[in-house]
Amino acid sequence: MSGPLDRSFFARDPVVVAPELLGCIVTANGVSVRLTEVEAYREDxxxxHSFRGPTKRTAVMxxxxxxxxxxxxxxxxYCANLVCGEDGAGAAVLLRAGEVVEGEALARARRGERVPDRDLARGPARLAQAMGWDRSDDGRDMVGAVRAGAPTASVAGPRTGIMKAADTAWRFAIPGDRFVSPYKRHPKAPGAG
DNA sequence: TCTAAGATGACCT
DNA sequence: GGTCATCTTAGAC
Structure with a gap:
């Protein structure tokens, strides 16, 4: 399958959407990446961020x-998410890592000349930077900018970099892909020590 | 108005 | 593998 995903694709449970996003191509600001790692977030x-209800910052969610x-x-x-679920659900999928497949020169210009290929978008903040995203892109319509790629396998695992619900297996990655970010538990998460 | 914590990454050893 | 940089947001008082 191929071609742009429509809004109904995203208007489902983020835990369902997340693994299906793996291998998909996201295009923005002249750069395209193939998603290798994502993470689901819900209001519950x-x-x-949506756990405590809507705020000014999380309004888009x-x-x-x-x-x-x-x-x-x-x-x-900066970190970038794709809003999922029904209108008002407060759900999203965090884009954690990807492989730059188009506009590599532009991505490198944003990330730095000495950054190796594999680190161009390996990590949530790195990916956002490679795509040229900042808060001015908050609330941007991404329908039409995401297209399905080749179907891929996915593996669910514990989440990284957070304390709460760190063991909820809502982090999805393409197994064995070199563009998946290294697993790193939050230093203060229970069981880290 | 103040305070604490945070969905991380770069650099050094 | 470990340490540090850096500031916004939200909640308490």
């Missing part, structure tokens, strides 16, 4: 599916 998930939710974290990084 303590680790989700509570809107219709297929839009881009970009937020700023750790004082220096």
């Amino acid at each position: 998930d303590p680790a989700s 509570f809107g219709p599916a297929g839009f881009l939710y970009v937020y700023f974290t750790y004082g220096m990084h």
